[in-house]
Amino acid sequence: MLPYGRQSISEEDIEAVVAVLRGDWLTTGPTVTAFEDEISRVCGGHTAVTCTSGTAALHTAYAALGIGPGDEVVTTPMTFVATASSASTLGATVVFADVDEETALLDPSAVEAAVTARTRVVAGVDYAGHPCDYDRLQPIADRVGASTLADAAHSIGGTYKGRPVGDLADVTTLSFFPTKNLTTAEGGAVVAKDPATGLRAREFHNIGLVRDPARFCIQDEGPWHQEVHELGLNYRLTDLASALGLSQLTRLEAFKARRAEITARYNAGLADVDGVRLPVQAEDVDPMWHLYPLRVLDGRRLEVFTKMRESGVGVQVNYIPVYWHPVYADLGYKRGMCPNAEAFYAEELSLPLFPDMTDEDVDRVIDTLVAIVG
Numbered sequence: 001m002l003p004y005g006r007q008s009i010s011e012e013d014i015e016a017v018v019a020v021l022r023g024d025w026l027t028t029g030p031t032v033t034a035f036e037d038e039i040s041r042v043c044g045g046h047t048a049v050t051c052t053s054g055t056a057a058l059h060t061a062y063a064a065l066g067i068g069p070g071d072e073v074v075t076t077p078m079t080f081v082a083t084a085s086s087a088s089t090l091g092a093t094v095v096f097a098d099v100d101e102e103t104a105l106l107d108p109s110a111v112e113a114a115v116t117a118r119t120r121v122v123a124g125v126d127y128a129g130h131p132c133d134y135d136r137l138q139p140i141a142d143r144v145g146a147s148t149l150a151d152a153a154h155s156i157g158g159t160y161k162g163r164p165v166g167d168l169a170d171v172t173t174l175s176f177f178p179t180k181n182l183t184t185a186e187g188g189a190v191v192a193k194d195p196a197t198g199l200r201a202r203e204f205h206n207i208g209l210v211r212d213p214a215r216f217c218i219q220d221e222g223p224w225h226q227e228v229h230e231l232g233l234n235y236r237l238t239d240l241a242s243a244l245g246l247s248q249l250t251r252l253e254a255f256k257a258r259r260a261e262i263t264a265r266y267n268a269g270l271a272d273v274d275g276v277r278l279p280v281q282a283e284d285v286d287p288m289w290h291l292y293p294l295r296v297l298d299g300r301r302l303e304v305f306t307k308m309r310e311s312g313v314g315v316q317v318n319y320i321p322v323y324w325h326p327v328y329a330d331l332g333y334k335r336g337m338c339p340n341a342e343a344f345y346a347e348e349l350s351l352p353l354f355p356d357m358t359d360e361d362v363d364r365v366i367d368t369l370v371a372i373v374g
């Protein structure tokens with residue numbers, strides 16, 4: 001089975017991990033710092049805090065923004081559930097705003113209609129690797145005193161109006177799961193423009209421990225002294241994982257270029273095929289093509305999905321609208337509330353896309369699809 005996404009591991013990656021195993025630090029050591037510095041460099045120079053997953057990064061980001069009961073987080077239903085559920089876990093109320101019919105990115109006019117005085121975060125998702133229209137989302141958030149969050153699990157390496165992902169929203173979260181644009185096995189990161197938010201993220205992901213004597217609130221008990229001011233969790237990434245991430249980051253541009261080539265090959269091979277609609281590139285965006293979200297028309301998505309899988313092509317569907325999950329349905333969220341997202345979901349089929357795919361793999365996907373829909 002050709003997978004829909006897969007890691008790309010080089011001999012250099014393996015050597016980098018082995019070198020850490022031979023050293024003194026397995027957990028939080030110099031390689032974590034080096035990886036965070038490099039993420040920061042790629043993401044606009046802001047504070048970067050690595051975490052154990054993209055979900056942990058989202059939880060940390062919302063916690064760093066002080067989200068809790070009574071607060072509202074406006075986000076898209078066209079995402080992996082963690083974008084919303086990590087805010088719900090903190091007691092916030094999630095408000096779903098609809099997406100653009102074509103790109104599946106959060107629609108700023110829907111966000112405008114959804115924000116209230118209680119909105120604390122407007123969380124966009126850079127679906128398929130295309131940054132949202134943050135120049136329109138930011139003023140809407142600013143007007144109600146909220147922050148913007150970019151769930152950039154798909155988009156590290158992409159740009160919007162020439163600015164890199166990480167420099168677009170107040171806070172950005174990344175995922176380094178193996179199907180993503182670079183991997184640390186499990187892993188993720190928070191990038192924060194405001195250093196104080198970055199510090200809160202760093203403390204939350206380290207059990208809330210404060211070790212800076214200048215900030216101690218109680219008497220310094222001695223060299224072992226540390227204090228907890230706010231609750232946190234252990235979401236620390238290891239040196240072992242960071243070595244892999246650091247080595248992978250050196251190939252981010254090469255991964256991006258290969259993903260763009262594969263996308264162009266799909267576009268050319270599928271241009272004249274009836275019964276499908278090809279993904280488009282949003283204006284002002286240089287995407288990191290993370291997904292190739294084809295639309296299968298005429299109610300045939302399940303049939304095409306099944307036949308592709310039977311033919312050994314590992315297609316995927318991204319995503320079931322978040323509020324369809326029973327945990328949200330049970331809270332009273334109703335189907336039909338975001339019609340564009342639901343229409344998009346009904347047709348969406350992600351074709352295999354990962355840097356190690358050969359041109360022959362791509363052609364096989366195209367031929368298989370054409371034989372099924374043709």
Ligand SMILES: Cc1ncc(COP(=O)(O)O)c(C=O)c1O
Nearest residue numbers: 053054055080082153175176177
């Ligand atoms: C858009 C989006 N957000 C968040 C996540 C969560 O990332 P992770 O799987 O690393 O927890 C993912 C990945 O599954 C994702 O695709």
